[in-house]
Amino acid sequence: MNVATGTKLGWGFVAPALLWTLVFFVLPLLVMGAMSFATLEGRSLIWGFHLDNYIELATRAYLWRAILVSLEITLTVTVVSVVLAYPLAAIIAFRVPREWQRLALLLAILPFWTSYVVRSYAWLLVLAREGLVNQTLMNLGLIAEPITLANTRFATVTGFVHFFVMLLTLTIYANLVQLSPNYRRAAMDLGANAFQTFRHVILPLTLPGIATGAFLTFVLCIGDYVTPQVLGGNNELTIPQVIMVQLGRRADFPLASALAIVMMLIVTLAYLASARWLRLDRV
């Protein structure tokens, strides 16, 4: 199948991309890994094998709390987003007439294309004390005083969920739509109602797709700096926020690197945990 028109030439084609990836991706990761085992003495960087940073991560409350907060927020966001997005994707895939599905999907994900920074800012507008939600609740007479919605974990989670519901609607829809319609027809033909069809046929068959979407959500959420920084207030920080603090105020590359490595480890663990569902059980 492959035309071997000279292996040397083949290498020539792959070289630019390969070199770029090695130099600007792999190398920085390796340096970062090494940096995580380095230490700062005053302003000087000392290379070597020091576990100081990792020990600090495990012992300093400010740091390991950030890891905990990140995990809590990310897991909450993942679960809520999947639960909200699945019905939306299902309604578009099964209830919206075929000719309108593409448009419906496009409309559902259009706000995707507001700038990420801008979108978090938009939520700040909506949730601020003088913002839309508070004003509406007060106008409806439901509350007397504006409630603090912005600069809270609730705001962070809302901002995240908003983004990931759109992303997941897209991925879950793509998954649902490639299911042969005859599966549903066969189930209904054999006496299943809508709920039974969903529970026994649709859900199991779409589980790999959901798992992939959930994993993607997890990875993107845990590594995000913008949303918690804009919406979360400064009472509790996430891992990315702490990393940025280390970079900004203290120029503490070693500690920042160690945090980054820990974040990558968490993602790897999440991948291993969900790999069971990610592997397609031969459809």
Place this chain on the structure above:
Amino acid sequence: MRMAAWLYLFLAFGFIYLPVGTLVLFSFQEGTLPVPPFNGPSLGWYADVLSDDDVTDALLHSLLVAIGSSATAVLFGFLAAYGLARHVLPGSALMRVLLIAPLTVSYLIVGLGLLIVLNRTGVGLSLITAGIGHVVINLPLAFAIIYASMGAQHENAERAARDLGASEAKVVLLVTAPMLAPALAAAFFLSVTLSWDEFIIAFLLTRFDITLPVEIWSMLRSGLSPRLNAIGSVVFLISVTAVLMLEFTVLRRRRS
């Protein structure tokens, strides 16, 4: 049950459009706070923001970085896809994994890694360094999209061209690339939209000349203002237009 479905659809769309709707609405605010009550409409903030040099400069920088990094990513991605798809090379499976790997790593980490290396080697931060970071994140996407589009029918056309005496370079230029035009265009547009909107890598790897998301970020620091609404709405409009253009030109043609 049918009613419940449409109700859910309505509520979901309400939730999805709440922030964007508010954003665009209050960009036309007559007044200094982008919150209710709504006075207006007024184009004052649009005029304000579009006449701001910092903003227009940042817009230009964003375009430069986006187009430059996307062109590089698509070019390298195309060459790599051609190299791997049409030649038997040892370790090609490993190479494919390596080329796709950056997709699995958070942008923050990509940016951080590059920042550390640049810092230790004394290289200054600029639009170029941001562009380098953007190529890192866009190259795997471009490669994946193009590689997936290289099918057997393309291979046969290339064989025919070689059979008729074309050199390797001619085959790539005159046969392969044109046949892959939809995939190349899709990869390019996708890279541009991702780069255009990308914040954290641009934030970490620029210094004086910054891109639009970074400019918006610094504007954010000064608090809520309809200026931000205006610029946000402009960014939204540009992005949506680009996507709709992609949808109606490249994707439509591919389907017919």
Place this chain on the structure above:
Amino acid sequence: MTASVRLEALNHWFGTFHALQDISLEINAGEYVTLLGPSGCGKTTLLSVLGGFIDPSQGTVFIGHADMTRVPPAKRPTTTMFQDYALFPHMNLRDNVAFGLRMAGVAKAERYRKADEKLDLVGLKADGAKRPHELSGGQRQRVALARALAVEPEVLLLDEPLGALDLKLRRAMQDELKDIQRQVGTTFVHVTHDQEEAMAISDRIVVMNAGRIEDQGPPSRIYREPASLFAADFMGEMNHIPAEVEASVAHTALATLPVATLPQGAATVCIRPEEIRQDGEGLALGQATVREATFFGTFTRAHVTPVSAPEMVLVAHLPPTDLPKPGAVLHLSVLPEDIRVFMKEIA
């Protein structure tokens, strides 16, 4: 379980496309009926109406004397065997077959027993624990049949079930389907475009074209005395000879043939290849030159050109021992009862 089916004045439109035109049909309980026709003739649409997947624009569907026109598939006493089988890939065979029973609330032990019974019926008794992807196409099809029969429907609908199988397997499955239908006694409605298949398994064939029923009846009757030119042409091969009908004769380029009383005008005389004789029996059709003759195992297929009509090419089946060379002259004749005449339809 079994039931009769009656369709009254069914009409269905997809947009402006008139997919089913005034379909009226009666199927007896326990009959094996085939809906036969080319692609786009409406046979699958009709099956979907029967199954409850399509609500017909006009008309009524009676299953066992009850009006089932708007009843959804889940509540109808029909089950469908889909063209791609649609076996649930994440369940083993036993769970697949038992699915309908589970939906009906049957307890596990009981429904597994019934499922195993049905798997035995289709010859897959020992394979209950396997998954669909481990089976061949023919085996999957049998599981689909078992699953459809497990809920003991009154009418079983089969949507081109044998299309994906190779010839030998298809022939074997045709026999099996017929066998199982006789055992179970359920009314079977089978959609196909393969007229050989229709003839092999049906009690009755319903020939469809462009949304209408062209002919219906036992295979032998449709083959020997087709009711329309389309039906005549669709079932097996047919020679078309243009004719002018006048009084009780049809004038053709080959001969003037007596026909039953028909209106005057243009018509087509149809004679099957195997009915063109060389032994001189019956009405003479004149001489013809052989263009080519091919051996087909049980007969020799010859293309011949009548001397009196050199632009015409007829197909004749000769005994397999005859293999005339091109240019050989044959004397053709036909028995009067093998002549069919169809008036030209004014469109």
